[in-house]
Amino acid sequence: MERLWIILLIVSLSVQSLQALEIDEKLTCRILRLSSTKKTMLINRGLEDGLVVGDHAKFFITSGVISRGVVIKAAPTRSIWALYRLVNPSEVGVDRVINLKIAAPVKLTGDVSRAFGMDRFDAGATVPVITGGGNVELGGRVGDIPVDYSKRRRERKSEDKELENMYSGQGMLRRGAVGAESGVDIRKDWEIWGLLQFNSMSGSTQSGSLAEYSDDSTSMSGYLGVETYFTNRAGWYKDISPFVFLHSETLAFSYDDGNSKSTSSLMEFGAGINYHFLADPFSYNRIIGFLTTSLAYGSVAYKVESALTKTTKTSSTKDLSGKAQSVNFGIGAKYYFVFGLGIKMMIDYYTRAESYALADEAAFDRTFAGFRYLAGLSYRF
Helix, strand or coil, rough: CHHHHHHHHHHHHHHCCCCCCCCCCCCEEEEEECCCCCCCEEEECCCCHHCCCCCCCEEEECCEEEEEEEEEEEEEEEEEEEEEEECCHHCCCCEEEEEECCCCCCCEEHHHHEEEEHCCCCCCCEEEEEECCCCCCCEECCCCCCCCCCCCCCHHHHHHHHHHHHCCEEEEEEECCCCCCCCCCCCCCCCEEEEEEEEEEEECCCCCCCCCEEEEEEEEEEEEEECCCCCCCCCCCCCCHHHHHHHEEEEEEEEEECCEEEEEEEEEEEEEEEEECCCCCCCCCCEEEEEEEEEEEEEEEEEEEECCCCCCCCCCEEEEEEEEEEEEEEEEEECCCCCEEEEEEEEEEEEEEEEEEEECCEEEEEEEEEEEEEEEEEECC
């Protein structure tokens, strides 16, 4: 009998904890995820806090109301909201701590021409409406949820896809590669990045009765770029990001025990585009794949030095300058943390043509081609 009372007490407390919130009740919450259009939001409050599907609320900070929405999906510790009114979009962002206040139901109308979000309902249906210049108390629970994703069908499809991603994973969160909660943050649409490539090799050469001599080569290549992303997630170009960059490269060769060497220094300016796949370009805590191509033009200085040796009895130095143009095609991966710092790696096929003009009006060309591996860091802001 005593056990039965304990069980009844636990059930009673559980039911009370799951009771829906009343009008004007408030909660403090954190935005965990946000769709690219800011019309779908995931917060860290759910059924255990009294929120149920159909609840309407105002979201506010100290300066006032920033948005209004309705619960369209709820779990014990999470809930997804459709934001049908953005009063201050700049204040709605991932990791923001805000307050919510349960409010009264929206006003209803049978006049479809006056309906807010009328494109989401059939003609003749009873739908929510904003009257009096948009000053209406939004909230409560109604059967018809006033979700205004977009008047354009393509934008609605994009929003629905992001909403589906929010549902996936444990607790309605998509897990990142390192187990952290992933998301999309379109506030950071600019990026600065740097990539490095370095190699050093040595070898030896021997032919017949000639003495053996060694040769060494080193190369270092660096990129500094600026990239921008399109915040309009409904366009066909939403997965493309253009960028510009500076590329500096130094090649050094030495042979015959260092008695002869040559160096070339390259500086070029270029532009290109990336196409992203596997994840949204604005994602964080997820691996983002990308295809890349770029074209660059610049100048190159080439210097050849021959020192005095027992065999040659001479020394010489020759300086040349020329023009260079290059193109590359590659594939890579990016990974960003929620605060903007990222890691970037790629493998590409790179080809460059150099042209030099000599004093006697003769000319010679050099070409380079091959695969490269580059890695570096980036920062979004």
